[in-house]
Amino acid sequence: MAEIVANLRSVCDKILYAATKRTSEHRYYEPRLVAVSKLQSTELILSAYEAGQRHFGENYVNELVEKALNPQILEKCKEIKWHFIGNLQRNKINKILNVPNLYIIETISNDKLADVLNNSWPRFRKSDDSKLNIMVQVNTSGEKEKSGCDIIQVSTLVKHIINNCHNLKFLGLMTIGMFGYNIANGPNPDFICLIKCREKISDELGIDIKNIELSMGMSNDYEHAIELGSTNVRVGTAIFGNRPQKNTL
Numbered sequence: 001m002a003e004i005v006a007n008l009r010s011v012c013d014k015i016l017y018a019a020t021k022r023t024s025e026h027r028y029y030e031p032r033l034v035a036v037s038k039l040q041s042t043e044l045i046l047s048a049y050e051a052g053q054r055h056f057g058e059n060y061v062n063e064l065v066e067k068a069l070n071p072q073i074l075e076k077c078k079e080i081k082w083h084f085i086g087n088l089q090r091n092k093i094n095k096i097l098n099v100p101n102l103y104i105i106e107t108i109s110n111d112k113l114a115d116v117l118n119n120s121w122p123r124f125r126k127s128d129d130s131k132l133n134i135m136v137q138v139n140t141s142g143e144k145e146k147s148g149c150d151i152i153q154v155s156t157l158v159k160h161i162i163n164n165c166h167n168l169k170f171l172g173l174m175t176i177g178m179f180g181y182n183i184a185n186g187p188n189p190d191f192i193c194l195i196k197c198r199e200k201i202s203d204e205l206g207i208d209i210k211n212i213e214l215s216m217g218m219s220n221d222y223e224h225a226i227e228l229g230s231t232n233v234r235v236g237t238a239i240f241g242n243r244p245q246k247n248t249l
């Protein structure tokens with residue numbers, strides 16, 4: 001537990017330092033740290049929360065529901081903010097929308113998913129006009145097995161969400177990108193691609209760049225992502241250590 005607090009401090013320090021290396025155009029915000037707790041225990045989440053962490057990321061709907069409804073989490077983590085960062089199947093939508101303290105779903109990849117969420121949200125929200133935060137996940141690496149919207153469809157999808165999904169609030173773009181890229185070869189092409197997608201939708205839809213977040217960067221490249229302008233890094237292993245296997249949980 002003490003180790004997690006130390007890891008968290010170190011990651012936060014590195015984030016602050018990386019933020020000072022940004023160009024001046026990217027200095028209008030503080031990058032947000034999402035502690036990715038998938039497959040990790042509730043105890044570890046409690047420790048990180050006690051140390052001040054508020055945003056947590058989960059990949060699996062059932063696991064998120066179980067953790068969010070855990071009595072200790074409900075009692076001690078009243079300000080927790082859950083980010084869903086996994087693949088969302090349409091048959092799990094009611095389950096996820098019922099999660100207390102759901103902050104955002106970062107993985108909207110097509111208009112059908114956006115429509116179902118938009119239509120369902122009024123049955124779950126706590127106040128009449130609250131909107132569900134979402135990001136559009138982009139498949140920047142174009143790998144078949146990666147999820148996310150194709151690069152060329154991003155602005156059509158964002159436009160659809162803004163024009164037709166009035167119960168959703170579009171916060172920005174998210175990418176996972178190719179694993180194992182070596183930054184000795186220059187800026188990560190997936191991050192550059194996401195930045196370009198943002199420029200394109202800003203131009204085409206007339207949205208201020210400052211109102212389009214970029215969720216990019218994980219344990220092995222979050223500092224690099226922040227230097228390039230990431231507003232939201234998703235860090236698991238560097239905080240919680242290696243994850244247990246999924247089937248042993």
Ligand SMILES: *Cc1c(COP(=O)(O)O)cnc(C)c1O
Pocket residue numbers: 036038059085086176218219220234235236237238
């Ligand atoms: C697991 C996961 C992370 C965290 O990965 P680490 O390498 O452990 O930091 C970030 N984003 C997504 C979408 C993930 O699935």
